[in-house]
Amino acid sequence: xxxxxxxxxxxxxxxxxxxxxxxxxxxxxxxxxxxxxxxxxxxxxxxxxxxxxxxxxxxxxxxxxxxxxxxxxxxxxxxxxxxxxxxxxxxxxxxxxxxxxxxxxxxxxxxxxxxxxxxxxxxxxxxxxxxxxxxxxxxxxxxxxxxxxxxxxxxxxxxxxxxxxxxxxxxxxxxxxxxxxxxxxxxxxxxxxxxxxxxxxxxxxxxxxxxxxxxxxxxxxxxxxxxxxxxxxxxxxxxxxxxxxxxxxxxxxxxxxxxxxxxxxxxxxxxxxxxxxxxxxxxxxxxxxxxxxxxxxxxxxxxxxxxxxxxxxxxxxxxxxxxxxxxxxxxxxxxxxxxxxxxxxxxxxxxxxxxxxxxxxxxxxxxxxxxxxxx
Amino acid sequence: xxxxxxxxxxxxxxxxxxxxxxxxxxxxxxxxxxxxxxxxxxxxxxxxxxxxxxxxxxxxxxxxxxxxxxxxxxxxxxxxxxxxxxxxxxxxxxxxxxxxxxxxxxxxxxxxxxxxxxxxxxxxxxxxxxxxxxxxxxxxxxxxxxxxxxxxxxxxxxxxxxxxxxxxxxxxxxxxxxxxxxxxxxxxxxxxxxxxxxxxxxxxxxxxxxxxxxxxxxxxxxxxxxxxxxxxxxxxxxxxxxxxxxxxxxxxxxxxxxxxxxxxxxxxxxxxxxxxxxxxxxxxxxxx
Numbered sequence: 001x002x003x004x005x006x007x008x009x010x011x012x013x014x015x016x017x018x019x020x021x022x023x024x025x026x027x028x029x030x031x032x033x034x035x036x037x038x039x040x041x042x043x044x045x046x047x048x049x050x051x052x053x054x055x056x057x058x059x060x061x062x063x064x065x066x067x068x069x070x071x072x073x074x075x076x077x078x079x080x081x082x083x084x085x086x087x088x089x090x091x092x093x094x095x096x097x098x099x100x101x102x103x104x105x106x107x108x109x110x111x112x113x114x115x116x117x118x119x120x121x122x123x124x125x126x127x128x129x130x131x132x133x134x135x136x137x138x139x140x141x142x143x144x145x146x147x148x149x150x151x152x153x154x155x156x157x158x159x160x161x162x163x164x165x166x167x168x169x170x171x172x173x174x175x176x177x178x179x180x181x182x183x184x185x186x187x188x189x190x191x192x193x194x195x196x197x198x199x200x201x202x203x204x205x206x207x208x209x210x211x212x213x214x215x216x217x218x219x220x221x222x223x224x225x226x227x228x229x230x231x232x233x234x235x236x237x238x239x240x241x242x243x244x245x246x247x248x249x250x251x252x253x254x255x256x257x258x259x260x261x262x263x264x265x266x267x268x269x270x271x272x273x274x275x276x277x278x279x280x281x282x283x284x285x286x287x288x289x290x291x292x293x294x295x296x297x298x299x300x301x302x303x304x305x306x307x308x309x310x311x312x313x314x315x316x317x318x319x320x321x322x323x324x325x326x327x328x329x330x331x332x333x334x335x336x337x338x339x340x341x342x343x344x345x346x347x348x349x350x351x352x353x354x355x356x357x358x359x360x361x362x363x364x365x366x367x368x369x370x371x372x373x374x375x
Numbered sequence: 376x377x378x379x380x381x382x383x384x385x386x387x388x389x390x391x392x393x394x395x396x397x398x399x400x401x402x403x404x405x406x407x408x409x410x411x412x413x414x415x416x417x418x419x420x421x422x423x424x425x426x427x428x429x430x431x432x433x434x435x436x437x438x439x440x441x442x443x444x445x446x447x448x449x450x451x452x453x454x455x456x457x458x459x460x461x462x463x464x465x466x467x468x469x470x471x472x473x474x475x476x477x478x479x480x481x482x483x484x485x486x487x488x489x490x491x492x493x494x495x496x497x498x499x500x501x502x503x504x505x506x507x508x509x510x511x512x513x514x515x516x517x518x519x520x521x522x523x524x525x526x527x528x529x530x531x532x533x534x535x536x537x538x539x540x541x542x543x544x545x546x547x548x549x550x551x552x553x554x555x556x557x558x559x560x561x562x563x564x565x566x567x568x569x570x571x572x573x574x575x576x577x578x579x580x581x582x583x584x585x586x587x588x589x590x591x592x593x594x595x596x597x598x599x600x601x602x603x604x605x606x607x608x609x610x611x612x613x614x615x616x617x618x619x620x621x622x623x624x625x626x627x628x629x630x631x632x633x634x635x636x637x638x639x640x641x642x643x644x645x646x647x648x649x650x651x652x653x654x655x656x657x658x659x660x661x662x663x
Contacts, residue, residue, distance in 0.1 A: 023659045068465075071466060071661060072660050089451055188663060217469060221446070222446060226441065
């Protein structure tokens with residue numbers, strides 16, 4: 001059984017969260033993400049969940065980390081300024097391996113910028129925003145259906161790898177209305193408690209995939225959770241270089257070593273392409289249209305839609321760089337993903353940027369004229 | 376009584392992670408008196424130790440939970456009350472205790488402090504106020520008395536201090552008290568009352584940091600500091616009848632609030648019962 005709805009992206013995200021098993025939301029109002037909080041303030045009490053409007057975004061992410069350790073799937077939503085405020089606690093969630101989902105419905109920045117306009121300027125902030133080394137997971141939806149589907153996927157990945165996952169949407173996807181189909185049978189990954197009992201359990205000893213089981217507070221494990229570098233028991237271990245190397249490398253490797261399983265990309269008409277367009281989020285919509293128009297004119301163009309900007313699908317980018325002469329990265333900033341593509345493609349292909357800021361989607365005709373310049 | 380005195384082990388040790396000792400606190404620090412008072416208050420309140428979860432931020436006081444053999448969440452600077460709000464709301468069955476200090480709670484975490492009090496969420500907060508940043512080496516804090524010295528106030532603190540117990544009372548907490556490390560009996564009694572209160576409880580403890588506050592303020596030894604507390608404290612009943620001028624340099628001790636205002640997590644739970652017929656779903660991450 002499945003049901004069809006005609007709803008806004010932010011509403012689809014809220015519904016996705018409930019389907020994914022999210023039963024705790026803490027947030028702070030901010031355009032253009034507010035509808036997610038509004039919808040969940042209505043939906044959570046109807047599903048045995050808790051909603052708290054916090055005093056700021058710092059406390060919002062703090063509260064969801066606390067809720068996650070109480071044994072709930074938890075989420076917050078925000079936009080650029082709030083995402084900036086969350087960076088310190090995002091690092092805390094990384095080092096303590098706390099599963100949670102942060103939705104960032106991007107708007108124009110820096111600073112207050114363009115609150116009601118779309119942008120993709122936070123891509124690198126997701127990668128490098130908190131201090132120290134870590135490997136983020138981010139999903140970027142390009143339709144209302146994907147905002148729903150990726151919300152569920154974000155929760156599943158966060159539980160599977162015990163990490164915070166960023167859902168990197170933008171104003172266009174957040175506010176656009178489209179038809180979506182919600183299936184009754186949605187696969188969710190449940191958190192698994194350790195099988196061993198009591199205080200001897202090591203909450204930071206890696207099992208398969210570099211991840212260990214996660215008990216909840218109150219389960220009798222006497223957990224010691226800290227943002228300090230810690231040993232397998234969770235005890236602070238801050239002065240031995242080996243302890244720090246072991247912990248931080250494991251945190252990074254649990255993502256890097258599973259990159260192929262996490263990374264999602266969609267490739268279309270690429271086998272014979274001279275030019276391949278690469279994009280993510282709402283810009284993908286223009287890229288699809290531009291590909292269609294170019295093919296109509298007999299130009300061999302394909303596209304790569306990157307659903308997980310982090311971790312970057314390096315294998316696929318390298319592969320297409322060996323096929324096409326030119327790669328054009330289309331994004332709504334002055335050049336962020338283009339540096340990643342350049343790094344991976346090296347000299348295999350020429351990498352170009354169509355970087356559009358100001359709040360409008362890149363126009364398919366702009367993309368088409370860039371393609372014509374190149375072929 | 377005799378057997379307790381003669382026994383080799385301190386009665387508080389059974390609550391501690393012995394594998395984490397020795398602790399990092401300086402000789403003469405007030406943290407030990409306060410932790411002992413906490414365990415006494417916990418015992419006289421007949422709390423189930425296994426049900427206690429501790430949350431803290433950053434600073435000397437925030438290192439206490441790491442030594443206690445209970446679930447503990449040592450969080451980021453100033454944010455302990457935000458994390459505790461999520462933990463307590465997620466599982467209201469836990470008895471959540473927050474250890475914080477003047478820098479953690481009143482400076483960087485000041486906003487969370489007043490909002491947690493406003494929500495009246497059932498947390499027991501022990502705020503160890505030593506009027507200085509100990510862990511970073513003796514800088515002044517928002518509670519340093521005007522004119523007192525610190526490594527960032529070589530000419531004396533220029534700004535007026537916060538009165539924490541009064542601030543939290545005004546913000547709406549159900550139980551508020553201030554004592555000093557000179558009053559361990561009253562302190563453990565206040566902790567007992569705080570643990571029993573169904574709402575936000577804030578116990579401010581004026582404590583000594585001989586290493587930094589004492590050394591920079593002519594109170595070099597712990598004894599000097601204890602003597603200073605003894606000489607400066609005025610009980611609230613008496614203080615209520617004194618003028619601001621008479622209270623200059625005094626530490627007001629006693630209870631500031633003790634009421635039964637509605638508690639936050641009960642409201643959340645009741646809303647769930649109204650909207651879906653069941654209380655909020657605990658530990659649902661393992662089932663959904």
